[in-house]
Amino acid sequence: MATEKAAPTLIGSVQRALRLLEAVGDHRQGATAKQLARKAGLPLATTYHLLRTLAHEGYLRRVDGVYVFGEAVGTLSRYRELREGRDAITTALDRLREELGAATYFATYRDGELEVVDVSEGPGMPAVEQWADFRVTGNAHAIGQCLLGQLDREGRLDYFSRHSPQSLTPRSVTDSTTLLRRLEARHPGRPVLEQQEYQPGVVCAAVPITVGSAVCTIALSLPVAEAHRLPATADRLAMRVGAVMDRLSFTI
Incomplete structure (x- = not known):
């Protein structure tokens, strides 16, 4: 009998953070937390938590109430x-x-x-x-x-x-x-x-x-x-x- 291939181990928080980054990329002029939550399909509370983390690590910046890419994204590029x-x-x-x-x-x-x-x-x-x-x-x-x-x-x-x-x-x-x-x-x-x-x-x-x-x-x-x-x-x-x-x- 063929061995069933094991499903990969996925880290949900990382997946959600990446979806948020992708959402920011779709809003060149920046987007609010609510806009990003809707775009990424995430609860607003979860979105706020991830946005704070991504901003702390330098991947995002909050400017005039909207989120844009931070300097750390340039490092990835x-x-x-x-x-x-x-x-x-x-x-x-x-x-x-x-x-x-x-x-x-x-x-x-x-x-x-x-x-x-x-x-x-x-x-x-x-x-x-x-x-x-x-x-x-x-x-x-x-x-x-x-x-x-x-x-x-x-x-x-x-x-x-x-x-x-x-x-x-x-x-x-x-x-x-x-x-x-x-x-x-x-x-x-x-x-x-x-x-x-x-x-x-x-x-x-x-x-x-x-x-x-x-x-x-x-x-x-x-x-x-x-x-x-x-x-x-x-x-x-x-x-x-x-x-x-x-x-x-x-x-x-």
Whole structure:
């Protein structure tokens, strides 16, 4: 005999509060408690109790006898925008992974730190194992070199003053003078190529991009056995990034 599926546990007070918020949304100029009670189909006493709670938490404000959205609702909208933005990034990375046949990455430089926002990998296209923290090893991988290359000299010096260049493989560049000269020589629109500086057996490329005022990059990685593909695949990534970014509407 088939097992009867259990009904979900619902919290009535939360449902009623959400119905009130929806009712406020239907009255752009605000609404009285009585109007909201009728719209939400709630007893007036219950409505008053929920309105006081929602106003206390910042989701509503009472202005000239009517209720309107409070600042906390903006926080919910901000979260939704961020969630939609992250979903758009994931979709874009998945598409690029399939087109390029390589694991793909989206990263940004925020508040003085490197941050890998999302990674897309698949069968035969594994992502780089972050055995050494990406945030503090920017000298050794394409993502870091690309992001740091978009900063001014002061920004680069600030990063290296907090995160000394690390030697992760025999190919890692750790001399600060050489690193700064190398970053300054980067062509603004060209992909950054890195071969086994972060991890033996892996080659990477990163393309510089900006989202609003944010410094960002989309990158890819390949096993060293496919190193011959790196320059051409990096160029394809650079060509595709513009079209991908045009479809993204998110806030970093």
